[in-house]
Amino acid sequence: MGKDRYRRQILVKQFGLKGQKQLASKHAVLIGGGGLGSNSANILIRMGIGSIDIIDYDTIDRTNLHRTSVFSEKDIGKYKAIVLKERLQSVNTDVQVKAINKKITSKNIDSLLIHADVIVDGTDNIPLRLLINTIAIQQNIPWVYAGVYETVGMVMAILPKKTACFHCITQNIPIPKSKEIPVLGSLPATIAAIQCNETIKVLLGKQPAGLLIYDVWNQCFDKLDIQRNPNCPICGK
């Protein structure tokens, strides 16, 4: 681990050299390499996560470019996971970056998550998040939900059997009506940064603080302290 690279981060008293070493020992699995996922991968790799698997089966489209800081016009038509690995590995060769060019299904998800210390949500749909949630709770892996819609973003770190799970909070999450989700270009980077803050804190053993909701248009930041639903079919007794 090159300490010089992280000098300014190590100076942060809440984080320090201890935090940097802890982070370097952790493995994240990022599911989805689009607007949210590409920005989150960028941040986690720069901050010095030990290793990260980037799972995505999709290719880069011109309509992706307004909301990511990683892809360029030259990448159009290429696989997101492959481009993210190539681009971000060159940013930090201390991090083991693996591209997994696969669609996550109920059949392969167990094996893809088995070594994760944390799962980072870069998906864009509720059914896949519910699947991630079920497996994360079963395998006792923390995961950090993030979602964006128009000008509103949400982030919540989920600790299995300790905090509310995604199923417990689904009534608080808007279900997109259209297949193509409207999103302001600056929002995914903002929400990805908040998601990475929560991811780092989870990896360093800090207790999460509920569901964060940020409305950039109305400049409004809310934090909902959501309790576990004792009757939740996924995390309840």
Ligand SMILES: [Zn+2]
């Ligand atoms: Zn639950």
